[in-house]
Amino acid sequence: MxxxxxxxxxxxxxxxxxxxxxxxxxxxxxxxxxxxxxxxxxxxxxxxxxxxxxxIAELRGIEVSSTHVSVGAMTRHAEIAAHADIGMAIPALRHLASGIAHPQVRNMGTIGGSIANNDPAADYPAAVVGLDATVETTKRRIPADAFFTGLFETALEPEELVLRVHFRVPRRAGYHKIANQASGYVTVGCFIAAFDGQIRVAVNGAGPCVFRQADFEAALRANWSPDAIRDLKQDPATMNEDMHASKRYRAHLVAVAAARALNMAAGGLEMEKA
Amino acid sequence: MNEVTITVNGVPETHQVEPRMLLVHFLRELCGLTGTNVGCDTTQCGCCTVHLDGRAVKSCTLLAVQADGSEVATIEGLGTSDRLHPMQESFREHHALQCGYCTSGMVMQGIDVVRSGIGHDERAVREALEGNLCRCTGYQNIVDAIMDVARNAPDSCGDGSVR
CATH class of the missing domain: 3.30.43.10 (Uridine Diphospho-n-acetylenolpyruvylglucosamine Reductase, domain 2)
Incomplete structure (x- = not known):
């Protein structure tokens, strides 16, 4: 073409x-x-x-400290998927990166490109919101909750570039996506992270833009267990609908993805991979 | 037009290209290397897989100008019909192809798999072939062929440090 x-x-x-x-x-x-x-x-x-x-060298490089994982905008998905220190600090982030699309795409695709595009079926937005990241740009630092503003829309201004993404290192985190079998795009995904005094639940694929699932967060704060979210129902009204999944099905999958992400966060990562 | 120099299979190729030219067309039309196939042209099938600076990429989803200054390896750089690369030999040995259309991409991806050090793990090999479609074989023999090279001739694929 x-x-x-x-x-x-x-x-x-x-x-x-x-x-x-x-x-x-x-x-x-x-x-x-x-x-x-x-x-x-x-x-x-x-x-x-x-x-x-x-x-542009300024857009590269990965730094890992006890509190943050900082990734340059032009970092390829494959670099994060293969980074041992990220695997130690935030296993769920490495797991997410290793599951984006397929290997050839991971060798080219970048975190900056992914979040600036903000496809509802992309993986990274869930990690950025779930891990309470800060997006550093050429003009300012934007908190994750203010960065993704709608379908393929972000807070970025026309002449503003993403420089780095600073992820907070959580106590525990997990990510699970239910992907379309043919395309690999996220039908519904969920990133759950537990920080001291805060639980964050970010849902991608389900709606026009990644969002936080406040009722799941409150339930998990009270009781860090799959039982806490088992009976919570997502409202289908705000869900995406396409030939692959109806609103009702996506609403159902939010709870499924959350339960599996929680399983990983609770220590099931190795189980999941084995 | 932009002047682009890409080292293809060790040989510098300098051509005037429109910025919109895809790498796969640079290889096929300007270098005359038609072993790299265009299948879907939508980043799904993997027939156009080549190595860019040592890692497998889809040459239908890369501009030739993006590869300016880089090294590209294609199926033609691996071996000759008399002296096949171990991965090609293994594909023949295991009957890992029928029509052959996906094969050059599969072989290039297979080499990347072994080079990445995951060629001993069947599940990892299968996952790593997610971006390469084959409509003939059902993948079993392709997986066997790649795992055979990982066992018996891993050095033929280089080491994972290339980047």
């Missing part, structure tokens, strides 16, 4: 990238391209220029 015509730039540093973006609303930023290139094939967008971020 031929793509629409565009120019290509590969700036060597952040300032050069921002200069190219300035006053150029038809410019698009190219990270791993695993969503953007298919979108261009379908003529969903017609950019004047693609600004490839791959050469």
């Amino acid at each position: 031929n793509l629409p015509d565009f120019k290509y730039e590969r700036p060597q540093n952040l300032d050069a990238a921002l200069e190219l973006l300035r006053g150029n609303p038809q410019a698009r930023v190219l990270a791993g391209g695993q969503t953007l290139i298919p979108a261009l094939k379908q003529r969903l967008d017609r950019p004047s220029v693609l600004i490839d971020l791959r050469a």
